[in-house]
Amino acid sequence: MSSALVWELVKKHNCFQRKNVKGMTFSAEAGNLYNKSSYKYSGVANAKTVHVEAEGDAVKFVVGRVKTAQQPKKSKHAVVIKKNARAVIKAVGKQAASYRPDLKAAAQARAAAVAKSIRVRKAKKTA
Template identity: 45%
Template structure:
């Protein structure tokens, strides 16, 4: 089935659609910005890029959907790679993947998703205790 026909069928009704406050979002796999639009749809497009956190809590999993795989073999269509080398090397890998003729229009969104996922995995630093000012603050 063509991508355009699939989008026409699923754009208003699917199990991943979230409608709140007049805005439509989509929670499907392969949708980088979670927008309900044809460009970012992981269901309708033949080629998609998905980025999520690794199960180990360190790194990101980049999944790509191959085109040309029959619809009755969905598990064969997904290729997953785990990137754990840090933000610069992960970003370079994702940029190279998207730039090499595989959804170059999603490069900026993919890099933003990689940066957000890796930033969320960093431990939160405790804020240093501020020293009090004045005579009463120093009195013990």
């Protein structure tokens, strides 16, 4: 099935939709970098997806393969990046730009947020 057809079927009603009090619609699906309910960012409708998440003290970068999209076990390729925050953002941007250039900024923003969330603050020295 084409991505456009899948999006037309699931854009109004799916289990990942979250509506807030102001009537805005968000999406909680994997592969949706900005959590916006739109075709561009959809992890369900698009075969070429980009996903960034935390895995322990590292950042996991996952891309969806088009060739094996119908085989769930083989459809995702994951790379764990265990570097400092700036290096992670640069690596994620480089990989996302080669796979989906339109999602480079979104992937870098998500990587920055994930890197910040797993950061350990240094303890203050007490006198």
